[in-house]
Amino acid sequence: MNALAHPTTRQEDWRYADGAVLERLAPARFEQWRDIAVAPGEAQCECFILDGSEPELLRLRIDVGDGGRAAIFAVNAGADYTRIEIAVHLAKGAHFSFGGVTIGGGEATREIVTRLAHAEPEATSNQVIRAVHWGRATGNFLGRIEVARDAQKTDAVQDFKGLLLERGATTNAKPELEIFADDVKCAHGASIGQLDEAARYYMAARGIPPEQAKSLLVRAFVADAFRALEDEAEQERMLAAALGALGDAV
Amino acid sequence: MLAIDNLHANIGGTPILDGLSLQVNAGEIHAIMGPNGAGKSTLSYVLGGRPNYEVTQGSVTFNGQDLLALAPHQRAAAGLFLGFQYPVEIPGVSNVQFLREALNAQRRSRGEAPLSAGDFLKLAREKAALLRFDMEMLKRNVNVGFSGGEKKRAEMVHMGILDPLFAVLDETDSGLDIDALRVVGEGINNIMRRPDKAVLLITHYQRLLDYVEPDYVHILSKGRIVTTGGPELAVRLENEGYEAVAA
Numbered sequence: 001m002n003a004l005a006h007p008t009t010r011q012e013d014w015r016y017a018d019g020a021v022l023e024r025l026a027p028a029r030f031e032q033w034r035d036i037a038v039a040p041g042e043a044q045c046e047c048f049i050l051d052g053s054e055p056e057l058l059r060l061r062i063d064v065g066d067g068g069r070a071a072i073f074a075v076n077a078g079a080d081y082t083r084i085e086i087a088v089h090l091a092k093g094a095h096f097s098f099g100g101v102t103i104g105g106g107e108a109t110r111e112i113v114t115r116l117a118h119a120e121p122e123a124t125s126n127q128v129i130r131a132v133h134w135g136r137a138t139g140n141f142l143g144r145i146e147v148a149r150d151a152q153k154t155d156a157v158q159d160f161k162g163l164l165l166e167r168g169a170t171t172n173a174k175p176e177l178e179i180f181a182d183d184v185k186c187a188h189g190a191s192i193g194q195l196d197e198a199a200r201y202y203m204a205a206r207g208i209p210p211e212q213a214k215s216l217l218v219r220a221f222v223a224d225a226f227r228a229l230e231d232e233a234e235q236e237r238m239l240a241a242a243l244g245a246l247g248d249a250v
Numbered sequence: 251m252l253a254i255d256n257l258h259a260n261i262g263g264t265p266i267l268d269g270l271s272l273q274v275n276a277g278e279i280h281a282i283m284g285p286n287g288a289g290k291s292t293l294s295y296v297l298g299g300r301p302n303y304e305v306t307q308g309s310v311t312f313n314g315q316d317l318l319a320l321a322p323h324q325r326a327a328a329g330l331f332l333g334f335q336y337p338v339e340i341p342g343v344s345n346v347q348f349l350r351e352a353l354n355a356q357r358r359s360r361g362e363a364p365l366s367a368g369d370f371l372k373l374a375r376e377k378a379a380l381l382r383f384d385m386e387m388l389k390r391n392v393n394v395g396f397s398g399g400e401k402k403r404a405e406m407v408h409m410g411i412l413d414p415l416f417a418v419l420d421e422t423d424s425g426l427d428i429d430a431l432r433v434v435g436e437g438i439n440n441i442m443r444r445p446d447k448a449v450l451l452i453t454h455y456q457r458l459l460d461y462v463e464p465d466y467v468h469i470l471s472k473g474r475i476v477t478t479g480g481p482e483l484a485v486r487l488e489n490e491g492y493e494a495v496a497a
Contacts, residue, residue, distance in 0.1 A: 197301070202338035202392075205298050206352035206408060207326035207359070216351065220342025 006030055016140040016172045018109040021055045021081035033059045040065035040091070047234055048074040048084070049241045055081040062086065064094035066120075071097040073229050073238055076110045077245040085113040090123035098127040099225035101238075103245045105135030105169070113142045118154040118184075125156045130222045131173075132246075134165035144176040147184050154184040162192035163221050165214075219243055251276045251448050252317075252416055257308035258473075259296045266292040268473030269308070274416075279442070279449045281459055283484060284470035285492045290452045291335060293470070294420040297450075298332035299325055312416065326352070327359035329415030331408075333422045337401040340392035345404065346374060348392050349411050356412065377410030381437045398425030406437040417442055418450045423458035435461025456488040469496045 006027045009019040038044045042065070050056050056078050064070045068091070074084050088096050102110040110133075116125050131139035139162060147154045162171035173190040195217055203213035222242050229235045252274040259267040266289045274280050284290050295303045297310065299322035310317040317325060326332075340348065354364035365373065378385050383403050393401050402422055409417055419438070423431055435458055442449045443462075451464060459467075459481060467483040468475045469492070476496050477483065487495050 196338075196340075198338045199340045201300055201322065202334065202340070203348070203352070204322035205300075205326060205332045205334075206348070206412065207323050207356040208348075208352050209323045209355055210321075212351060212355060216343055216348075217340070220340070223342055 018081040036062045038064045038068040038070045043069040045071040051077040053079040059085045062088045066091045067093045069095045073099045075241045076102040087115045092120040093122040096125040100129045102139035103132040109138040111140035115144045118147045118151045122153045127158045128225045129160045130225045131162040131171045133169040138170040140172045142174045147179040149180040152183045156186045158188040160190040253311045258306045260304045277445045278465045281451045281464035281467045288470040289473040294418045327356040331414035331417040333405045333419035335420040339394045345388040399430040420452045456484040
């Protein structure tokens with residue numbers, strides 16, 4: 001790919017993206033990465049809320065030194081094509097924690113793409129991704145975990161759940177594990193479902209109106225993504241940002 | 251308080267209730283007994299407005315209102331409580347949060363001010379103590395990891411907190427050991443045995459009726475009430491079986 005080409009949906013990492021938007025964006029946009037370096041033994045946590053009306057790309061490159069800890073939490077609730085992409089390099093004994101939510105209706109495609117390189121031994125990672133969509137919206141999660149040949153004692157967990165509030169909405173989940181070491185733990189799960197009708201009726205029978213019941217259930221569903229966020233006020237802010245998008249849902 | 255007249259209801263096109271009529275006045279406790287498949291649970295779900303239960307004929311009037319015209323949450327706000335035979339687990343939502351939302355939604359719909367978090371916790375503590383229910387369990391997610399008996403006792407705590415005018419309790423006694431049965435029985439008496447309230451107790455067995463004495467016992471068979479009597483009817487049923495008594 002030359003420096004001035006934009007990606008297309010023929011590329012594996014972009015296969016579920018909104019191709020029309022990719023063509024429209026200036027190729028230079030795809031060269032913009034934000035670099036975060038966590039020094040050995042240090043810890044860093046950052047939260048991102050993407051809820052603009054224009055197409056948006058947030059691309060992070062995170063390098064975590066020996067024994068360092070990085071945590072990223074993100075809400076992807078853009079009104080147009082919005083992509084959060086995170087590439088992480090973990091050194092010996094480093095930890096990466098990620099909680100991400102794609103939420104929204106309309107026609108937009110919202111995606112979260114993570115690529116974790118467990119490059120050295122004893123690094124750990126935990127990713128929790130939740131997607132809630134309605135209308136004709138699409139939510140994507142592409143998550144790759146690469147465990148290098150000598151990255152023994154790697155412990156990586158990846159958990160994706162999608163919730164479709166109505167027919168017509170889509171989620172795609174693509175977990176990808178490339179493991180070249182033999183003494184590792186890599187757990188991943190992906191499931192897609194709809195709101196629990198029994199729970200909705202139970203709530204109604206206790207007096208909770210349908211809109212409020214839906215909001216409570218969606219809140220419970222997405223809250224998993226922010227459970228590892230230690231700052232409770234931040235946790236509440238992220239949840240509110242995610243649930244704020246629910247306003248126009250059916 | 252509750253008047254059911256000639257009620258017919260279907261599930262998925264299959265008729266279950268076939269002309270059921272019943273009048274329950276304030277201050278009364280009625281027990282409905284009957285064999286499996288008689289329509290007991292269907293009656294409770296029709297009263298609670300569960301989706302897919304289709305009323306084809308008849309009427310239900312609750313304190314002068316057409317109950318069947320109300321959405322399920324509006325029925326609750328009007329004072330109807332449905333105790334579930336199989337209480338539902340809701341991961342990620344605590345009992346405290348669930349019940350506070352429920353109570354305040356009901357209060358708002360009746361034009362009353364919502365309770366503050368502090369006042370609600372005080373009320374919850376009081377009702378949990380009444381049913382000897384551990385307050386710590388109320389902080390856990392709704393019914394998640396609760397045993398069968400704990401779920402049924404939690405239902406009674408819900409009833410205590412929501413303080414309904416009319417409770418339909420669908421086999422609240424199933425899955426309870428003898429001690430829990432007594433606690434639940436006492437709970438029903440404490441919360442609902444009042445001149446302005448009434449209860450419809452749906453049960454298979456006479457056991458619960460040792461603790462909660464009904465004013466009337468009805469036998470439901472093939473979707474309608476076939477026999478009505480006093481508490482002695484339940485004892486006869488226990489001794490002689492449905493076939494002998496309902497025939």
